[in-house]
Amino acid sequence: MTAKNTTALLQRLRAAMRNNQYVCEKLNAYIIPSGDAHHSEYIAPCDMRRAFISGFTGSAGTAIVTEKYAAMWTDGRYFLQASQQMDQNWTLMKMGLSKTLSQEEWLVKVLPEGARVGVDPFLLSIEEWKRLSTKLESSGHKLVAADQNLVDLVWDDRPEPPANPLMVLSTKYTGCSWQDKVGQARDQMKEKGAAVLVITALDEVAWLFNLRGADIDYNPVFFSYAIIGKENVKIFIDESKLDNAVRTHLMLDADKNAEDYMKVEIYPYDDIVAQLKVACQEVGKEKIWLSDQGSAVLCNMVPDNVRLTQQSPLCLNKAKKNDTEIRCMRRAHVKDAVALCEYFAWLEKEVPKGELNEVTAADRLEQLRREQEDFVSLSFPTISGVGSNGAIIHYRAEKETAKTLTTQELYLCDSGAQYRDGTTDVTRTVHFGTPSQHEKECFTRVLKGHIGLSCAVFPNGIKGHQLDTLARQHLWDVGLEYLHGTGHGVGAFLNVHEGPCGISARVSLTESTLEAGMIVTDEPGYYEDGAFGIRIENVVLVKPTERKFNFKDKGFLTFEPITLVPIQTKLLDPSMLTEKEVSWLDDYHTTCREVVGKELEAQGRPEALQWLIRNTQTLG
Numbered sequence: 001m002t003a004k005n006t007t008a009l010l011q012r013l014r015a016a017m018r019n020n021q022y023v024c025e026k027l028n029a030y031i032i033p034s035g036d037a038h039h040s041e042y043i044a045p046c047d048m049r050r051a052f053i054s055g056f057t058g059s060a061g062t063a064i065v066t067e068k069y070a071a072m073w074t075d076g077r078y079f080l081q082a083s084q085q086m087d088q089n090w091t092l093m094k095m096g097l098s099k100t101l102s103q104e105e106w107l108v109k110v111l112p113e114g115a116r117v118g119v120d121p122f123l124l125s126i127e128e129w130k131r132l133s134t135k136l137e138s139s140g141h142k143l144v145a146a147d148q149n150l151v152d153l154v155w156d157d158r159p160e161p162p163a164n165p166l167m168v169l170s171t172k173y174t175g176c177s178w179q180d181k182v183g184q185a186r187d188q189m190k191e192k193g194a195a196v197l198v199i200t201a202l203d204e205v206a207w208l209f210n211l212r213g214a215d216i217d218y219n220p221v222f223f224s225y226a227i228i229g230k231e232n233v234k235i236f237i238d239e240s241k242l243d244n245a246v247r248t249h250l251m252l253d254a255d256k257n258a259e260d261y262m263k264v265e266i267y268p269y270d271d272i273v274a275q276l277k278v279a280c281q282e283v284g285k286e287k288i289w290l291s292d293q294g295s296a297v298l299c300n301m302v303p304d305n306v307r308l309t310q311q312s313p314l315c316l317n318k319a320k321k322n323d324t325e326i327r328c329m330r331r332a333h334v335k336d337a338v339a340l341c342e343y344f345a346w347l348e349k350e351v352p353k354g355e356l357n358e359v360t361a362a363d364r365l366e367q368l369r370r371e372q373e374d375f376v377s378l379s380f381p382t383i384s385g386v387g388s389n390g391a392i393i394h395y396r397a398e399k400e401t402a403k404t405l406t407t408q409e410l411y412l413c414d415s416g417a418q419y420r421d422g423t424t425d426v427t428r429t430v431h432f433g434t435p436s437q438h439e440k441e442c443f444t445r446v447l448k449g450h451i452g453l454s455c456a457v458f459p460n461g462i463k464g465h466q467l468d469t470l471a472r473q474h475l476w477d478v479g480l481e482y483l484h485g486t487g488h489g490v491g492a493f494l495n496v497h498e499g500p501c502g503i504s505a506r507v508s509l510t511e512s513t514l515e516a517g518m519i520v521t522d523e524p525g526y527y528e529d530g531a532f533g534i535r536i537e538n539v540v541l542v543k544p545t546e547r548k549f550n551f552k553d554k555g556f557l558t559f560e561p562i563t564l565v566p567i568q569t570k571l572l573d574p575s576m577l578t579e580k581e582v583s584w585l586d587d588y589h590t591t592c593r594e595v596v597g598k599e600l601e602a603q604g605r606p607e608a609l610q611w612l613i614r615n616t617q618t619l620g
Helices: 007-018 049-054 076-085 103-110 126-138 150-154 178-192 202-208 244-249 269-282 313-319 323-353 358-370 387-391 437-454 468-476 579-602 606-614
Strands: 029-032 062-066 070-074 091-094 116-119 142-145 194-199 225-228 233-236 264-267 287-291 307-310 375-378 383-386 410-415 417-419 426-431 457-459 487-489 498-503 519-522 525-528 532-535 538-545 556-561
Touching: 007 029, 007 049, 007 062, 007 150, 029 049, 049 062, 049 150, 062 103, 070 076, 076 091, 103 126, 126 142, 178 194, 178 202, 178 225, 178 287, 178 313, 194 202, 194 269, 202 225, 202 313, 225 269, 233 269, 264 269, 269 287, 313 498, 323 358, 323 410, 323 417, 323 426, 323 538, 323 579, 323 606, 358 375, 358 383, 358 410, 383 387, 387 410, 387 525, 387 532, 410 532, 426 532, 437 468, 437 519, 437 525, 437 532, 437 538, 437 556, 437 579, 498 519, 519 556, 579 606
Parallel strands: 029 116, 070 091, 116 142, 194 287, 233 264, 287 307
Antiparallel strands: 029 062, 062 070, 194 225, 225 233, 375 417, 383 410, 410 426, 457 556, 487 498, 487 519, 519 538, 525 532, 538 556
């Protein structure tokens, strides 16, 4: 990776911070968040402002530029990447480490008295705005909403916003009509005394209306907002995206007396501000419900006495998959397993030749996924890391620097796809030669943690952070650790990272309890800088389980793996596994062989089938 020279860009940005043509008063600092106006994790090229100004391209991070300093906050997944991509102008602030100052603490430390800190208010959530504003004001500073984005002013060749067509997703995949989803939301609004619900998250709009798009790579979403009222629904979108199929789906031209008719009005994307003002005038004494993750500029428009700022009801509705979505997700993961079995069988033959690198290998995997029915795209850029590159948690191989796959080093492959029937995300770590004892011990400890979490039984009401230790304990036993979360929610043909559930050592105020029907990942790992990386990741379903007792009728839950891809036993030290762990692995591999083997036979893929059979032999 080559660091970007940001000297000239920072000079121009600092000049804009002082120019009264762009700001009312001089700004002493300017904050550049990662996200877009919808607070998406993955963003379109036109919204990659933080990457443009700093050179750091990871999915998580916040940049702050002052008159003298430039600092970048990111988490443990990206420490190595950020240090390689940023030049000497930037200071890396390693989040999660005890000595690292928070953004607020750092600003208070470096700013002059009475400083003004600017930010694009569309890019900061209302909760982030409140926290930062309160902290700055208590120290004599002020958080200022900039009228225009200052990075855009210095980004001469900024890409245009995407305008890709939409896709209608039938109830064959969704299991529920968009009208019923709106009805469910209205019932939840009534319980809260809300007459209006403002929807800002792109995946929530897509899920609500059973539509998918392609405005953001790897995420089947489209730029839009929506407002649900008592009698109508407003969608804010570039109308050119709406072909006849979408117009028919939304009943835009339908007879008002038609069955299931629901009034939908289309407005230009940028009209959200004007229409929210209208809602404020018309709402009376009832509430306007906005997500606590929604942008500060929209939330601050609504008077306090009618504003309800809470998690969007769609966030949880979407996370709890219905029976149809679960069945479709299972189907997507079987197809994905077919592609991965074919891939690893192919790698076993090709790697010893010494001609494959990280990029050409990943390209082959994408090609194999494209052969599967209902394939749409990858769900994120494939992480194809050999040896030391595997230690970079969110590594992305580039043609110029890609390493060759060999029989001497570990290979970590974290990949996934978007199918019409579901989203996949799976990581396997393999060795094509003879692993060292140290590599086998580390791999076995990671697997023990993976199994410990996968086997967990817990009562309703438990949050993911309460289970996180199960995945880390065997690493901790010998003084090892990993610097990322253990699991995240997964959408149903939606974002591969989906809230509000997750499994992490960090406690989040927005984290929900784990509930039946949620789909999350189980992905502990271990990374040795300069040497290798190990991660074992399955997508798992949260489901009810019957136990001998049922304390106070709480009801208990457990996980069921949906990912069905063999785990390489050559990398194990079997002597470290308990009888229960061996039984879990044998049962898992039996399921892989039976379910995926049947599909491999049906698709006529004999070599991959033989690979599957060889790699699912029992240990016990």
